[in-house]
Amino acid sequence: MRPLVYDRAVSAVGSLLESIEWExxxxxPLPDAELLAYLRRELGMVPRTxxxxxxxxxxxxxxxxxxQYNALLAHLEIPLAELIALTVxxxxxxxxxxxxxxFVLRMQGVPExxxxxxxxxxxxxxxxxxxxxxxxxxxxxxxANPLLAAADAEPLRRAGWSxxxxxxxxxxxxxxxxxxxxxxxxxxPPQPMENLPDRWWMRVFAGAIGRRIRRSQRPGAPESLPPDxxxxxxxxxxxxxxxxxxxxxxxxxxxxxxxxxxxxRRTKGLIFAVVAHALGCPRSExxxxxxxxxxxxxxxxxxxxxAHLASPRLDATEAALLPLARxxxxxxPAQIQRxxxxxxxxxxxxxxxxxxxxxxxxxxxCRLASLTAEMS
Amino acid sequence: MRPLLAALVAxxxxxxxxRARSARHAQRLRARFEDAQQKLExxxxxxxxxxxxxxxxxxxxxSEPPAERRDVTVLFADLVGFTRLSESVEPAVLVRVLNGHHxxxxxxxxxxxxxxxxxxxxGLLALFGAFDHNPWQCDDAARAALAMRAELAGYxxxxxxEQLPALALGIGLHRGVVVTGLVGSAELQQxxxxxxxVNLAAxxxxxxxxxxxxxxxxxxxxxELDPRFAxxxxxxxxxxxxxxxxxxxxxxxFEG
Numbered sequence: 001m002r003p004l005v006y007d008r009a010v011s012a013v014g015s016l017l018e019s020i021e022w023e024x025x026x027x028x029p030l031p032d033a034e035l036l037a038y039l040r041r042e043l044g045m046v047p048r049t050x051x052x053x054x055x056x057x058x059x060x061x062x063x064x065x066x067x068q069y070n071a072l073l074a075h076l077e078i079p080l081a082e083l084i085a086l087t088v089x090x091x092x093x094x095x096x097x098x099x100x101x102x103f104v105l106r107m108q109g110v111p112e113x114x115x116x117x118x119x120x121x122x123x124x125x126x127x128x129x130x131x132x133x134x135x136x137x138x139x140x141x142x143x144a145n146p147l148l149a150a151a152d153a154e155p156l157r158r159a160g161w162s163x164x165x166x167x168x169x170x171x172x173x174x175x176x177x178x179x180x181x182x183x184x185x186x187x188x189p190p191q192p193m194e195n196l197p198d199r200w201w202m203r204v205f206a207g208a209i210g211r212r213i214r215r216s217q218r219p220g221a222p223e224s225l226p227p228d229x230x231x232x233x234x235x236x237x238x239x240x241x242x243x244x245x246x247x248x249x250x251x252x253x254x255x256x257x258x259x260x261x262x263x264x265r266r267t268k269g270l271i272f273a274v275v276a277h278a279l280g281c282p283r284s285e286x287x288x289x290x291x292x293x294x295x296x297x298x299x300x301x302x303x304x305x306x307a308h309l310a311s312p313r314l315d316a317t318e319a320a321l322l323p324l325a326r327x328x329x330x331x332x333p334a335q336i337q338r339x340x341x342x343x344x345x346x347x348x349x350x351x352x353x354x355x356x357x358x359x360x361x362x363x364x365x366c367r368l369a370s371l372t373a374e375m376s
Numbered sequence: 377m378r379p380l381l382a383a384l385v386a387x388x389x390x391x392x393x394x395r396a397r398s399a400r401h402a403q404r405l406r407a408r409f410e411d412a413q414q415k416l417e418x419x420x421x422x423x424x425x426x427x428x429x430x431x432x433x434x435x436x437x438x439s440e441p442p443a444e445r446r447d448v449t450v451l452f453a454d455l456v457g458f459t460r461l462s463e464s465v466e467p468a469v470l471v472r473v474l475n476g477h478h479x480x481x482x483x484x485x486x487x488x489x490x491x492x493x494x495x496x497x498x499g500l501l502a503l504f505g506a507f508d509h510n511p512w513q514c515d516d517a518a519r520a521a522l523a524m525r526a527e528l529a530g531y532x533x534x535x536x537x538e539q540l541p542a543l544a545l546g547i548g549l550h551r552g553v554v555v556t557g558l559v560g561s562a563e564l565q566q567x568x569x570x571x572x573x574v575n576l577a578a579x580x581x582x583x584x585x586x587x588x589x590x591x592x593x594x595x596x597x598x599x600e601l602d603p604r605f606a607x608x609x610x611x612x613x614x615x616x617x618x619x620x621x622x623x624x625x626x627x628x629x630f631e632g
Binding site: 116145146278280306307309310326330 | 410428429430489507508509510511512515602603604632
């Protein structure tokens with residue numbers, strides 16, 4: 001007979017992240033039945049993020065498109081992808097995504113002390129060398145200080161990871177670099193998810209929820225990019241992922257993001273250019289330059305804008321959002337959330353939501369482009 | 377039969393109570409461990425304001441972070457006439473005034489993506505671009521200097537209401553390569569920057585008194601600066617430890 005001692009010390013654990021300052025949400029939930037039905041079809045569930053992002057349907061669709069459960073991983077095990085998600089979210093101080101990952105892991109039976117150990121210190125956590133190399137790589141990828149080069153993947157090769165698996169590790173880290181910013185910039189409310197695993201009824205239904213989560217996890221299979229998916233923004237990056245299901249997913253998100261009409265293409269190109277410049281990624285800068293040239297912005301004008309993030313050539317929206325784009329690389333949540341809220345008040349909700357999506361995508365894509373350029 | 381049953385029940389009750397006691401004890405230990413762990417985490421998070429995250433991670437893991445060369449913009453600031461002030465007010469008032477000043481200056485610096493690497497009495501050394509790659513570090517440092525001027529003006533109004541003397545600030549800006557790393561002994565260490573760039577920023581700060589201005593910057597900053605910053609070129613002056621006379625510009629305002 002097990003003594004009835006309620007394990008408060010573990011269940012009521014207050015992660016450091018929960019004490020990180022986090023502003024009130026800058027967006028109102030705006031459910032859209034069609035978009036939510038799409039997510040239910042694709043993922044078998046609706047992430048809460050979706051109801052805040054409906055002003056930009058491509059961001060809602062990206063919640064399924066870049067999701068590691070959605071037949072995207074052909075070489076990397078999904079449980080390790082979940083730990084990468086946890087590590088990257090912790091490193092980006094994203095309370096929202098960390099809470100989500102903690103919930104997913106808890107429901108699948110991962111004990112809280114194990115989650116805490118991983119979040120507290122990768123150096124100290126008990127991990128096999130293969131997993132440790134993947135998690136350390138993912139964290140360095142996310143941190144981008146400095147941007148990763150081909151040599152940084154060497155510990156992964158030594159630990160036995162294949163080249164396609166290394167690309168998938170980078171892709172999963174990039175996807176969470178994206179999700180973390182989508183949640184952090186508008187300060188999506190983290191509290192409901194943070195408290196959920198500790199509810200008594202969640203403990204009762206944890207097994208059933210865990211089984212449901214596991215059923216929704218679909219591994220992918222190697223696949224070649226179809227010929228019609230080879231051209232488009234960041235085509236060299238997408239081509240470098242050819243052979244992985246992630247390549248088609250990334251192609252889809254990039255095409256949708258650039259096709260969306262909320263912000264002009266030129267503005268999106270400028271956001272990518274600023275993020276690439278701030279990260280110091282020449283490959284992404286060159287691609288952003290190509291996109292901007294296609295929209296009529298030549299090298300002298302672009303260089304003038306990038307030199308000081310200001311120019312008479314910028315319209316009012318661009319002048320307001322470019323300075324915030326540079327801050328999306330490294331930040332403290334509350335500080336960037338206050339700036340983001342001020343931007344929302346200046347440019348309006350719809351352009352703000354699209355800015356959040358594009359700046360987040362630029363962060364993921366530029367990190368990935370830097371790494372794969374060196375590897376390919 | 378009955379005594380045997382009673383004995384078994386007693387043993388079961390004893391085992392159950394013993395296990396419950398052990399579990400409670402383990403729970404208390406775990407709670408203390410969690411508490412200590414949280415304090416450590418908060419400390420680690422707080423440290424990330426003072427040193428790059430990789431440095432903090434390495435320290436937390438018990439390894440020595442390597443010293444590195446970095447291209448940074450150095451801001452050196454010092455209160456003018458502070459020694460005189462220190463002789464004319466009570467020690468408690470002096471410390472309160474100084475802390476109020478530092479809090480405002482650090483806020484202005486952090487708001488513009490810099491970080492204070494060293495407090496030296498009434499002076500401070502701040503770095504821009506030391507933690508992360510920052511192509512706009514000169515603009516950030518110049519904006520921080522203007523924000524410090526504005527903060528000081530506000531603080532002086534508060535001091536005036538308390539009938540305390542106004543403070544004056546000298547700020548020097550210079551960009552160049554520094555060596556960053558943990559400096560100090562086992563008892564007292566600090567992640568900071570050293571080298572010629574830091575020394576020159578300090579000398580330029582000294583020149584603010586000669587030129588009668590509050591913010592001075594060197595050519596290495598001026599050439600990277602947004603043209604909307606209004607600058608005035610000042611005559612070259614010799615400074616200690618530098619062979620050539622140093623040309624400086626006074627930073628007047630931002631015309632944005």
